[in-house]
Amino acid sequence: MGAFRISRIAMLRRSRALVTSRRLWKTRLVFWTGALAIGAISAGFAIAADWAHRLFAAITAPGAEGGWGSYAPLLISPLGFTACAAIAMFWFPGAQGSGIPQAIAARHLRDDPERGGLLTLRIVVGKIALTVAGLACGASIGREGPTVQVGASIMLQSARWGDMLHGRGLILAGSAAGISAAFNTPLAGIVFAIEEMSRAYQARTNGVVLSAVIIAGISSLGILGNYTYFGVSDTSAVFPQDWITAIVCGVVGGLIGALFARLVISLTRRIRRWRTPAPRMRGLLLAFAAGLITAVVGILCGGETFGTGYDQARAAVEGTPPDASYFLGKFVVTLAATVSGIPGGLFAPSLSVGAGLGATIAVVMGTQVGLTAILGMAGYFAGVTQAPMTAFVIILEMTGNHANVAPIMVAAMLGYGASRFISPEPLYHALSRLFIADALRQRRAMAAQAAGVASREAEAAGRLLPHETPPKQG
DSSP states (O other): OHHHHHHHHHHHHHHHHHHHHHHHHHHHHHHHHHHHHHHHHHHHHHHHHHHHHHHHHHHTSTTSTTTTGGGTHHHHHHHHHHHHHHHHHHTOTTOOBOSHHHHHHHHHOOSHHHHHTTSOHHHHHHHHHHHHHHHHTTOSOBSHHHHHHHHHHHHHHHHHHTTOOOHHHHHHHHHHHHHHHHHTOHHHHHHHIIIIIISSOOHHHHHHHHHHHHHHHHHHHHHHOSOOTTOOOOOOOOTTHHHHHHHHHHHHHHHHHHHHHHHHHHHHHHHHHHHSSSHHHHHHHHHHHHHHHHHHHHHHTTTTTSSOOHHHHHHHHTTOOOOTTHHHHHHHHHHHHHHTTOBOBSHHHHHHHHHHHHHHHHHHHTOOHHHHHHHHHHHHHHHHHOOHHHHHHHHHHHHTOOTTHHHHHHHHHHHHHHHHHHOOSOHHHHHHHHHHHHHHHHHHHHHHHHHHHHHHHHHHHHHHSOOOOOOOOO
């Protein structure tokens, strides 16, 4: 009898282990599928973004439209910006801007409905479609920041389907996978997750992040192949003159990057207050004005400032500098697009501004254009994001230049240090607080509304009670 009980207990344990194993494998399969989807969607996003940029360039070429093609942006950009802002406002709220602040905010919001307003499959569709549409209108935006929100949304949805816990860790993993697949930089994806998204290292999520980055990277590589985002640079720093250049690029790039971040934060807050009386109408007017600024500056700069700035940055890294005024024009149009309310990131445009700045410094100082462009990218990008390790690793992987590890790191660290003097708030985290505040206000409004409904129902129930009179005494 005792042996029968023991064998029965063993069978129950085995059956429970089998059930647990099935749940575990279901969770793993859903997670792996989500990571593969991030890589594949990121690759398709990259192809669509390149196609949109080429389409705009073809439409606005000087010989197009009977010789008036170079002036076509005066019509296409303002109307396109307005249409993108309207569609985002009415059908895809939460898709505006870069997408990185939304992912950071979602990690701080513990309730799934609140996260759902920022990270959903609906947002994925709107983010990709409207970013591509913005590039087709000449907007100075990139696809890398939006890919972070796309990756986080897909991974969070996978968590819901797979009954997975630790939503914050999965948002982190999806964000890292998005950066890795967007730039083809797996190390940068991991560093970005640790430095920018979480601002801390959590041992319990490191395996999740690594797995997502590797799987998404393999998926993206299978579609796009292995490549360096900004080409390959074979320049190397020479002591001491190039080290002086690294210091100049770090300090100047950090200060200008901090100025950009400070302007974005300040303008965004002012615009939110300005839009309050008529948010929709004023939001559309803002988008139209940003599109008009983009068109005018683009025409004045010979069309160089439209789009991501990828071609100009690659040319600078390979030794061909753009016009000395390029980085100023690109700075202005990137600022306009960032505060306009249309979906789109600022990673690629910021790197392009940094490359243009570095090339201009190279011309002034008489140094190597390719090397100084890379150092300018490191200093400026670290100044904008205040994430020096991400800047260093992402630029190192995107250019394939491992001979200049130390000068790139110096420029990034100096850019970060200089940025802190002007903009004490990191850009993405400052913007994420606005989304957190909106979610909290919405929660309070819903709670107040529910309390008001309950109070009115109780009051109505009190009025419907029959009038009772005290019983008569005999």
